[in-house]
Amino acid sequence: RKEVEQDPGPFNVPEGATVAFNCTYSNSASQSFFWYRQDCRKEPKLLMSVYSSGNEDGRFTAQLNRASQYISLLIRDSKLSDSATYLCVVKRDHTGGFKTIFGAGTRLFVKA
Amino acid sequence: DTAVSQTPKYLVTQMGNDKSIKCEQNLGHDTMYWYKQDSKKFLKIMFSYNNKELIINETVPNRFSPKSPDKAHLNLHINSLELGDSAVYFCASSQEPQLNTGELFFGEGSRLTVL
Numbered sequence: 357r358k359e360v361e362q363d364p365g366p367f368n369v370p371e372g373a374t375v376a377f378n379c380t381y382s383n384s385a386s387q388s389f390f391w392y393r394q395d396c397r398k399e400p401k402l403l404m405s406v407y408s409s410g411n412e413d414g415r416f417t418a419q420l421n422r423a424s425q426y427i428s429l430l431i432r433d434s435k436l437s438d439s440a441t442y443l444c445v446v447k448r449d450h451t452g453g454f455k456t457i458f459g460a461g462t463r464l465f466v467k468a
Numbered sequence: 469d470t471a472v473s474q475t476p477k478y479l480v481t482q483m484g485n486d487k488s489i490k491c492e493q494n495l496g497h498d499t500m501y502w503y504k505q506d507s508k509k510f511l512k513i514m515f516s517y518n519n520k521e522l523i524i525n526e527t528v529p530n531r532f533s534p535k536s537p538d539k540a541h542l543n544l545h546i547n548s549l550e551l552g553d554s555a556v557y558f559c560a561s562s563q564e565p566q567l568n569t570g571e572l573f574f575g576e577g578s579r580l581t582v583l
Binding site: 390392398399400401402441443447450451452453454455456457458460461 | 499501503508509510511512513516518521523524558562564570571572574575576577
């Protein structure tokens with residue numbers, strides 16, 4: 357079983373729709389959480405960190421449930437430019453430093 | 469100026485050959501990484517170096533040998549290439565003062581195709 361699990365999708369939604377992605381992690385020692393975005397044939401880039409109290413950045417809202425080991429990302433008013441793969445990421449201590457682990461990603465297609 | 473740059477961007481080679489990918493970051497970060505992204509798009513950590521010291525070696529075959537001559541550079545050498553090594557290899561760097569910080573900055577990737 358992978359340490360970070362995501363529904364691979366794809367999610368096909370019309371412009372303006374609200375879409376939600378879920379992610380679960382198996383290692384309870386995970387302490388920091390992030391969403392990255394990866395466009396086709398490009399490198400991943402940080403979208404937002406995820407805080408215990410939940411946080412919002414414009415149309416994007418991230419939630420964390422430590423008890424259930426569950427992370428979510430909500431995108432409101434989807435734009436064509438939101439089409440990408442969204443990677444759920446967890447970080448935990450590792451000997452000598454930290455370890456950052458990526459989920460396999462959820463693909464989103466926003467259509468006109 | 470590119471923050472994390474890796475070369476070459478594309479590499480096509482025959483099975484059994486040896487090849488290297490180079491990575492440099494100009495962000496002043498202490499930590500650098502190699503990740504492998506396979507055809508199923510799963511991004512898997514291979515190695516992590518902190519100030520030239522290896523801290524993560526994620527059960528990678530010993531045909532893969534990373535080298536960090538200084539904290540701004542992390543190169544990856546692959547011996548005796550196999551078909552299964554075909555993937556996109558991403559270099560990344562971060563500054564890790566605390567657990568809840570340390571955004572990873574990725575290079576553009578090196579697409580390796582083994583024939």
